[in-house]
């Protein structure tokens with residue numbers, strides 16, 4: 570069994586310590602550990618976190634391998650410090666059967682770069698009309714626990730109620746993409762001052778908030794668990810805060826881009842800023858940061874949405890929605906939350922590893938950095954300053970809103986059960 574000694578790492582941002590990995594597990598954590606034939610990684614005060622877990626990744630396989638494959642997506646994940654990604658169901662065919670989720674799960678195993686946990690569709694073909702085979706997907710080898718029609722909202726209240734009731738039986742969760750379809754017909758960007766000036770169809774905050782309000786009430790009514798994808802408005806935060814204060818079993822995520830970018834960027838008409846839900850206002854961004862800090866929003870999820878050049882390099886209205894995010898997520902979170910004093914590194918570990926693993930029931934992930942635990946680890950250099958260059962991405966797609974932007978921090982090493990997937994920023 571191979572041994573690795575990580576020397577002088579600030580575990581969860583604390584005082585420097587040594588961490589000894591033996592095989593797939595952490596053997597020891599302490600001061601001045603003996604190398605004893607182990608390969609030594611000098612951490613030099615870098616921050617060591619449990620491997621990151623992304624509850625919201627689009628891997629595009631099967632069907633859109635021109636955007637991303639399970640292999641390229643998991644390589645991007647390892648580059649970004651992730652050891653688990655949950656793969657969204659909006660593939661072609663849709664992941665709405667045991668067969669498709671098992672295929673994605675198997676491709677994840679073959680990739681070896683991170684664990685891939687498929688998400689099952691809530692409804693057949695994401696069409697919102699008929700429940701998919703939730704039980705069969707749960708009982709398949711993939712062991713699906715998270716169900717989502719992401720990209721589309723489960724807008725029928727009866728279907729949503731049934732899904733919540735169904736997953737309750739096995740401790741699953743429905744992850745809702747909150748977007749009232751009628752209120753967002755033809756919508757191109759956030760509804761507000763900028764959309765009025767640009768003459769682009771507006772996407773009102775209420776389209777998101779009304780679905781969240783309905784779904785937390787449904788979750789309360791049936792006594793089930795609901796997760797809200799990519800919160801983007803200050804009003805959504807207020808509803809989730811209210812629901813939590815009532816004891817409703819709701820969790821929520823925010824994307825890195827909604828913690829940083831605003832709809833002012835749409836003035837450029839550059840489709841790289843076109844995303845669902847849309848970029849909102851500065852006041853929304855500030856409310857989301859505060860909610861992530863105080864725990865109203867539980868986790869950061871990337872909504873990594875790769876698209877090929879031709880689907881983005883066109884006029885605004887025709888462009889696909891979505892941004893890649895796995896390889897820049899931690900830097901954006903450091904920039905918006907750590908460097909602003911809103912979160913400690915321990916808080917980052919909680920929101921990007923521990924809680925997403927809990928919500929998705931990812932066994933062996935999001936665990937403490939302690940002896941006997943699986944060696945799923947991420948080493949971050951927070952002092953690094955660099956400019957985002959998509960040419961260096963492992964993802965097959967390049968649709969990042971951060972090209973040319975200076976962002977702090979860099980993941981240098983990632984270990985998946987003791988196997989290095991990233992060393993000195995290079996994929997292994």
Ligand SMILES: NC(=O)N[C@@H](CC(=O)O)C(=O)O
Pocket residue numbers: 627659719720721746843844845846872874875890891892
């Ligand atoms: N988040 C995005 O902007 N895009 C997502 C799906 C979606 O529309 O939510 C995608 O799959 O591309």
